[in-house]
Amino acid sequence: QVQLVESGGGLVQAGDSLRLSCAASGRTFSTTAMGWFRQAPGKEREFVATIGGSGTFRYYANSVKGRFTITRDNAQNTVYLQMSSLKPEDTAVYYCAARASTYTHTNRTRYDFWGQGTQVTVSS
Numbered sequence: 001q002v003q004l005v006e007s008g009g010g011l012v013q014a015g016d017s018l019r020l021s022c023a024a025s026g027r028t029f030s031t032t033a034m035g036w037f038r039q040a041p042g043k044e045r046e047f048v049a050t051i052g053g054s055g056t057f058r059y060y061a062n063s064v065k066g067r068f069t070i071t072r073d074n075a076q077n078t079v080y081l082q083m084s085s086l087k088p089e090d091t092a093v094y095y096c097a098a099r100a101s102t103y104t105h106t107n108r109t110r111y112d113f114w115g116q117g118t119q120v121t122v123s124s
Contacts, residue, residue, distance in 0.1 A: 002026040002098045002113040009094060009118030012086055016122070020081040022096030022115055030054065033099040034072060034079040037108055038092035038120075045095065045108055049081060053102030061106075064090075086122045093117040 008020040024032065035050040049070040051058045058070055069082040079096065097111035105111070 002032065002100075004096045004098060004113060004115035006094065006096045006115045006118040009120045011121045011123065014087055014122055014124050016086050017082070017084045018086060018120060019083070020094055020096075020118060020120070022079045022081075024077045024079070024096075024098060027098070027100070029072075029077040030074040031102045033101055033104045034070075035097045035099070035105070035108075035111055036070060036079075036081045037095045037097060037111075038090075039095070039117075040089075040092040043092075047106045047108065048094070050104040050106060051079065052104045057104050059104055059106060083120070086120075088122050088124045091120060091122050093119050 003025045005023045031053045036048040037045050039045040049060045051070045067085045072079045095117045096115040098113040100112045
């Protein structure tokens, strides 16, 4: 079992930056691929970014590529999502997720554990 706790959400203006954090416990973190997903009202939960256990491999959704950066600190059992140049369409609840595998995946159904989510609201 893996417990995930997100933090860092909030209300910002378009063009601002925000960093989300997700603290993990319950599994060897360095062998756990992590992902960030988001869900806007009335929409399906969508992939944002993923990072492998070692941190070497990272993938992003086209909508956030060049603006968001996923990183991890295996010593602190924490994964981050640095979000820059935020747009109103980035408004959503952001979820941290973990796989029982070191390999990344972009499909939400391949993630085994989920956090409770943190709200990000970007005003225009």
